[in-house]
Amino acid sequence: MRLVFKQPEKKSIYFRQILIETEHLGLDSVGIVVFISIFMGAVLAIQMAFNLDTPLVPLYTIGYATRQSVVLEFSPTIISLILAGKVGSRISSEIGTMRVTEQIDALEIMGINPATYLIFPKIVAALFFNPILIMISIIVANMGGWLAGSLTGMVPSGEFIYGLKAFFEGYDIFYSLIKSVVFAFLIVSISGYHGYYTKGGALEVGEASTKGVVNSSIAIIIFNLILTNLLLA
Amino acid sequence: MIEAINISKTFGDNKVLDSVSVKFETGRCNLVIGQSGSGKTVLMKCLVGLFEIDEGKVIYGDKVLSRMSFEEMKLVRQEIGMLFQGGALFDSMNVEQNVMFPLAMFTQQSLEERLERANFCLSRVNLENANKLLPSELSGGMKKRVAIARAIAMNPQYLFCDEPNSGLDPHTANVIDNLIQEITEEYDMTTVVNTHDMNSVIEIGDRVSFIHEGKLWWEGNKDTILESDNKELNDFVFATKLTRKLKGL
Numbered sequence: 001m002r003l004v005f006k007q008p009e010k011k012s013i014y015f016r017q018i019l020i021e022t023e024h025l026g027l028d029s030v031g032i033v034v035f036i037s038i039f040m041g042a043v044l045a046i047q048m049a050f051n052l053d054t055p056l057v058p059l060y061t062i063g064y065a066t067r068q069s070v071v072l073e074f075s076p077t078i079i080s081l082i083l084a085g086k087v088g089s090r091i092s093s094e095i096g097t098m099r100v101t102e103q104i105d106a107l108e109i110m111g112i113n114p115a116t117y118l119i120f121p122k123i124v125a126a127l128f129f130n131p132i133l134i135m136i137s138i139i140v141a142n143m144g145g146w147l148a149g150s151l152t153g154m155v156p157s158g159e160f161i162y163g164l165k166a167f168f169e170g171y172d173i174f175y176s177l178i179k180s181v182v183f184a185f186l187i188v189s190i191s192g193y194h195g196y197y198t199k200g201g202a203l204e205v206g207e208a209s210t211k212g213v214v215n216s217s218i219a220i221i222i223f224n225l226i227l228t229n230l231l232l233a
Numbered sequence: 234m235i236e237a238i239n240i241s242k243t244f245g246d247n248k249v250l251d252s253v254s255v256k257f258e259t260g261r262c263n264l265v266i267g268q269s270g271s272g273k274t275v276l277m278k279c280l281v282g283l284f285e286i287d288e289g290k291v292i293y294g295d296k297v298l299s300r301m302s303f304e305e306m307k308l309v310r311q312e313i314g315m316l317f318q319g320g321a322l323f324d325s326m327n328v329e330q331n332v333m334f335p336l337a338m339f340t341q342q343s344l345e346e347r348l349e350r351a352n353f354c355l356s357r358v359n360l361e362n363a364n365k366l367l368p369s370e371l372s373g374g375m376k377k378r379v380a381i382a383r384a385i386a387m388n389p390q391y392l393f394c395d396e397p398n399s400g401l402d403p404h405t406a407n408v409i410d411n412l413i414q415e416i417t418e419e420y421d422m423t424t425v426v427n428t429h430d431m432n433s434v435i436e437i438g439d440r441v442s443f444i445h446e447g448k449l450w451w452e453g454n455k456d457t458i459l460e461s462d463n464k465e466l467n468d469f470v471f472a473t474k475l476t477r478k479l480k481g482l
């Protein structure tokens with residue numbers, strides 16, 4: 001980690017790298033985030049409607065419960081776990097392949113700090129774009145829930161929308177974004193570490209990729225509990 | 234000049250280099266030869282600082298590599314060009330971007346100036362009209378030539394080549410050897426070449442060091458190597474039927 005945060009050789013090159021990584025790690029993930037979120041929201045709304053099928057609970061509760069589940073847990077945590085698979089494996093295998101094909105040695109010989117050049121722009125790009133992805137996920141998941149409720153006739157559209165707006169607290173969004181930033185850092189740093197210290201050949205690159213995904217997923221689960229305890233308890 | 238004094242390197246229980254002392258002279262092709270696994274690549278990686286040595290020291294001119302700070306090491310490395318065994322070209326960049334990369338990182342040149350320098354280096358290695366190709370679209374020989382062009386882009390004082398002709402046909406290997414020698418003489422560089430190709434030794438071996446079982450076994454040049462009575466060296470040099478026949482063994 002100390003190596004990653006050393007002074008960059010030339011800031012303009014690093015800035016360009018950050019833009020490239022924002023595209024690779026962020027923009028390229030929008031499609032999968034939207035797809036998963038819409039179905040996640042729809043399933044949540046249907047399950048809420050199924051479990052709260054009693055005249056004692058008002059129908060708008062389904063919209064409210066869907067929103068709270070999406071904002072507090074599903075979007076930041078589940079989407080980050082998905083990104084740990086998609087982005088984490090990409091980072092580990094890219095850097096691992098560069099290690100075994102001596103491209104990292106070539107950078108070092110040129111007088112470039114490879115850890116800073118390869119990992120720092122990825123961390124910055126993920127810290128910047130992950131919260132955007134989570135916001136997109138929150139919006140799309142709630143839309144998915146509304147669509148599922150309306151199309152199946154389980155929750156009238158007006159009731160669901162009222163529930164989405166009911167008892168809203170901005171702190172919940174803040175909590176969600178804090179989680180997304182921490183998870184982004186965990187994904188990139190852990191996957192980057194496993195890629196950077198790969199030794200061997202193609203088999204070891206595959207192992208590094210697997211370790212990157214598994215360990216960043218475990219870290220996300222553990223930090224999810226820690227952050228929830230710190231920020232909500 | 235580069236000088237290694239009594240350098241040793243151990244990996245676990247395996248002593249790969251054992252008190253190797255060798256000098257590499259400026260303006261000449263200094264060849265390091267030896268069987269696969271003899272310690273040539275480890276020696277080269279110790280010389281450039283990619284591996285930390287356990288004992289001894291490496292001296293560039295009047296500077297001791299092992300005593301340098303991180304920042305001093307970075308400055309020395311800007312004087313080093315290295316050709317790796319597989320080329321080590323950056324997969325995400327095309328040929329001209331690969332050659333321009335060190336220039337973009339360490340100079341204030343404009344894009345036009347960098348492009349001009351890249352084109353010059355590529356023409357120097359006889360590789361025009363390949364600027365926009367990706368490394369995955371290049372043959373083995375082309376990759377080596379691009380790697381040489383990238384290595385000389387910054388006008389380095391020191392050039393290291395790790396098995397520059399491995400995997401190449403004899404004709405292309407010859408072209409690469411001659412290119413390395415021409416560049417060395419033209420820019421008065423200190424060039425160190427790791428090889429186990431005897432054609433390279435005969436072609437460009439101004440100075441030859443034979444490494445065997447991690448030790449410096451023999452030193453000489455392309456003229457004296459064929460006359461040596463060193464048994465281990467002869468086993469290596471005359472390992473093929475053809476060379477044995479030529480020697481009359």
